[in-house]
Amino acid sequence: MSQISPTHPHKLEKVEQWHLETDVAIVGFGGAGGCAAIEAADQGADVTIFEVAAGSGGSTALSSAEIYMGGGGGTRVQRACGYDDSTEDLFNYLMLAQGDLADEERIRLFAEGSLDHFDWIVGLGIPYKDSEFEGKAIVALTDDCLLYTGNEKAWPFCEIAKPCPRGHNIEVEGDNGGPIFMKIVTQQVESRGARIEYNARVLKLIADEHGEVFGLVVRIDGEERNVRARKGVILATGGFAMNQEMWSRYSPTIANRAVPIGNPFDDGSGIRMGQGAGGSLLHMDQSFVTIPYYPPASHTFGILVNSQGQRFINEDVYHARIAANNIQQLETGESVYLIIGEKNWQQPNMLGGEIETAGDEIEEIAEDIGLPVANLAHTFNHYNTFAAKGEDPLFHKAAEWLEPIEPTIAAVDITPGQHGIYVGFTLGGLETKTSGEVLTMDGDIVPGLYAAGRATCGVPRRAEGYGSGLSVGDVTFFGRLAGGQVARRERG
Ligand SMILES: Cc1cc2nc3c(=O)[nH]c(=O)nc-3n(C[C@H](O)[C@H](O)[C@H](O)COP(=O)(O)OP(=O)(O)OC[C@H]3O[C@@H](n4cnc5c(N)ncnc54)[C@H](O)[C@@H]3O)c2cc1C
Known part of the structure; x- marks a missing residue:
């Protein structure tokens, strides 16, 4: 047993000296930690x-x-762009997106507090232009703000909630939102006089014999220091995708087929500290995974088929829903192909898939790639017949993405784990109340311990229902709530 294992809290009775005292000790200065600090x-x-x-x-x-x-x-921004989004649509959309994993109370709070959250974020000085990016993209590379970043327009989501764009992109050219966002958040934290210790790795929590958290042990300049948190500790350490052993243990289906994205300290240390202090873990098997299927949006005109030569999804959904479904196909088969007409296959693209073969007849394509010829031919011909009428009776792809696939026909191998660029990060983490208090397996709170962001299991809980903006939306929203909750706490 390592002396510095995060899963073994330091015993309060063994603390001989407090090197530093504060009301609220926050571990991690990303989006969740920054917003918690401000609040x-x-x-x-x-x-x-x-x-x-x-x-x-x-x-x-x-x-x-x-x-x-x-x-x-x-x-x-939505109003300026002509959208009168409703809270019920937002709520219903998110509930369907998260499916069986949805946390209704959390989603309700998030939906009902969303406008206030927008105002709070704008109040920090985050710039948003009153304009819409109308293309189908992962992120707007212009300085436009509003774009569709989920499955809102796709079936079945469009049937239960009126489609509305809700992704808010910062007013900056290129994919540069994150640095600007954190620069402004950092300035806001500094302007409030909060103390910030960089190069400071938190090693473990300090708890008494009843499990109440009183502080933490941090290593600064090579020395371990005991920090007393008079009101409480907030774990805002992010997820664990960079800890390959931990990611593969909990979420192997995705971890074994995707490249982790994030910062090197997404190593799960905060989650382990919380778990060691009695915190329960939730949905640790769930990860965001995606393949940049678009841009170009024209790829949406293709069809995705599994190793039985069958379609399995409406191809106009958000890219993470495609990636998650591609991976699911491997439960019963070995491969996933994009079948697409020459006109709509564009390069360069970010798919990372190889054209394995191309030709004029679907039968020759099927033979070349080793799929059942009759199955693929039936799938292809059925799709083309109805696409010509603007219909997709099987999967309800929207009419704007339907047209017959014309030769030359290409088969692009995007089998997860073999071809295609699949990337991911984790969505499971500590179980908390919406106010950030960490919960035990029995549903009690761990006194003095709070968590927010990807160190927790928040609103986004599965790739099938992910949409860009849900994670930073969640970390900032619930980071704020946790910061307010701990600030109001009086130790008993
Ligand atoms: C390329 C990319 C693009 C993305 N784009 C979007 C997007 O547009 N919208 C969206 O919603 N989501 C997006 N995401 C996901 C989103 O950015 C993250 O899920 C989210 O920002 C996590 O926020 P956080 O505050 O929980 O963690 P972080 O922002 O990672 O902050 C955690 C901090 O804790 C520190 N830390 C960790 N362990 C310790 C320790 N033991 N002691 C002290 N400090 C510690 C880390 O160094 C880090 O600074 C993207 C992710 C990536 C990688």
């Missing part, structure tokens, strides 16, 4: 952030910082 400071708490890296940012700074917001008649 805790605004509620009068003395705040200290401990960040292992040499600067703030975490994965939030690496991201596009698209944030998923709406409802309540629309954010300022």
Whole structure:
């Protein structure tokens, strides 16, 4: 048993000296930690952030910082662009997106608080232009703000909630939202006089014999220091995709087929600290995974087939839903192909898939790639027949993406784990109340311990229902709530 194992809290009775005291100790200075710090400071708490890296940012700074917001008649940007988004549509959409894993209370709070959250974020100084990016893209590379970043327009989502774009992209050219977002958040934290310790790796929590958390042990300048948190500790350490052993243990289906994205400290240390202090873990098997299927949007005119030569999804869904479904196909088969007409196959693209063969007849394509000829021919001909009428009776792809696939026909191998660029990060983590208090397996709170962001299991819980902006939306929204909750806490 290692002396510095994060899963073994240091015993309060063994603390001989407090090297530093603060009301609120926040572990990690990414999106969740930064927003928690701002809110805790605004509620009068003395705040200290401990960040292992040499600067703030975490994965939030690496991201596009698209944030998923709406409802309540629309954010300022939505209204300016002509959308009167409703809270019920936002709620219903998110509930269907998260499926069996949906946390209704959390989603309700997120949906009902979304407009206020937009105003809070704008109040920090985050710039959004009152304009819409109308293309189908992962992120707007213009400085436009509003874009569709999920499955809103695709079946079955469009049937239960009126489609509305909710991805808010920061006013900056290129994919540069994350650095700007974290620069502004950092300035806001600094302006509130919060203490920030960089190059400070938190090693473990300090708890008493009843499990109440009183502080943490941090290594600064090579020395271990005991920090007393008078009100509580917030774990905002991000996810664990960079810990390959941990990711593969909990979420092998995705971890074994995708490249992790994030910062190097996405190693699960905060999750393990919380677990060691009695915290329960939730949906650790769930990860975001994607393949940049678009841009170019023209790839949407193709069809995806499995090793039985059958389609399995409407190809106009969000890219992570495609990636997750591609991976599911491997449960019963060995391969996934994009079948696409020459006209709509564009290069360069980010798919990373190889054209395995191309030709004029679907039968010769099937033979070349080793799929059952009659099956693929039937799938192809059935699709083309109905696509010519603007219909997709099997999977309900929207009419705007339907047209017969014309020769030359290409088969692009995007079998997960073999071809195609699949990337991912984790969605499971500590189980918390919506207010950030970490819960035990029995549903009790761990006194003095809070968590937010990808160290927790939040609103986004599965790749099939992910949409860009849900993670930064979640980390900022619930980071704020956790910061406020701990700031109001009086130790008993
Ligand atoms: C390329 C990319 C693009 C993305 N784009 C989007 C997007 O546009 N919209 C969206 O919603 N999501 C996006 N995501 C996902 C999103 O960025 C993250 O899920 C989210 O930002 C995580 O926020 P966080 O605050 O939980 O963690 P982080 O921002 O990673 O912050 C955690 C911090 O904790 C620190 N830390 C970890 N362990 C310790 C320790 N023991 N002691 C001290 N400090 C520690 C880390 O160094 C880090 O700074 C993207 C992710 C990537 C990688």
